[in-house]
Amino acid sequence: MQNCMRTVLKAGYGEYEEKRSRFLAFVFPVSSEEDAAGILNELKKKYWDAKHHCYAYRINSETAVQRFSDDGEPSGTAGVPILEAIRKKELHNxxxxxxxxxxxxxxxASGLVRAYGKAASIALEDAGAITRKMCYQALLRIGYHLHGRIQNIAASNNFAITSTKYTDVVEIELLVEPEKKDFFIKTITEASGGQAEINFHGETYANFDDNGTCIL
Structure with missing residues (x-):
């Protein structure tokens, strides 16, 4: 997986009706073509009486893949507008x-393009969008007198605190975005007068909303 990727927060659902035709749209986070195929098969079983099961997906794993299907609709009137709804939001997986x-x-043709695109967009809005980013895991060990100051710095600079332990010192686990690593070290060092013990001990993926705030 790449270090930074925009994807959906959760599964989503939406409905759209056009001239008595009902369009039921489903959004799923997936990490492989096998995931997508399995979900599609389940939906076909559940909605066996529907005339069309059209889809599109974009997946970034070892290689970037995108596919779509009109499933019997006129060529380019279903899968393509669904894919365009995904592309418009710059989503993957x-x-x-x-x-x-x-x-x-x-x-x-124009009515189908509009209906499939609209249904997909409604479901994508319901699913929500996030940016999934690789972050450094940092451990701070500080004196109790610095705790409030470090909390304020973390909040104002979006260094997400994932846990806090109180022993003879305060141990704070945080997530730090790669581009903020040097700034983080400089800011914490200056704020603590060089008293903070800073250790980076791993990497993990974290989710960020459109305002750049980490979602824990």
């Missing part, structure tokens, strides 16, 4: 499936 129940009235 996501599958969108739109199940259509035909309402008896033909929508035409």
């Amino acid at each position: 996501v599958l969108v499936v739109v199940v259509r129940y035909f309402g008896g009235i033909l929508l035409g």
Whole structure:
């Protein structure tokens, strides 16, 4: 997986109706084509009576992959607008499936493009978007008199605190974005007068919202 990737926060759902045709849209976070195929098969079983099960996905793992299917709709009227809804939000590792129940009235190519794209967009909004980023895991060991000051610095600079232990000193675990590492060291060192013990002991993925705030 790449060090920084925009993806969905959770599974999502949305519905759209056009001239009595119902479009049920489902969003799933996925990490492989096998994941996507398994979910698609389950939806086809559950909604076996629907006329079309159209989909698109973008996956970044070892290599970047994107695929789509019109599933019997006129070429380019279903899978492509679903994929465009994903691209518009710059999302990866996501599958969108739109199940259509035909309402008896033909929508035409432009109507289908609009309906599939709209249904996909509604479900993607429901799923929410995050940026998944590799971060350093930092451990600070500080005196109790510095605790409040370090908490304020962490909050104002979005250094996410994941745990705090109180022993003979205060031990604070934080997540630090790679581009902020040098700034983090400098800021903590200056704020503590060189008294803070700073150790980086690993890396992990963390989720960030569109405001750059870490979601714990």
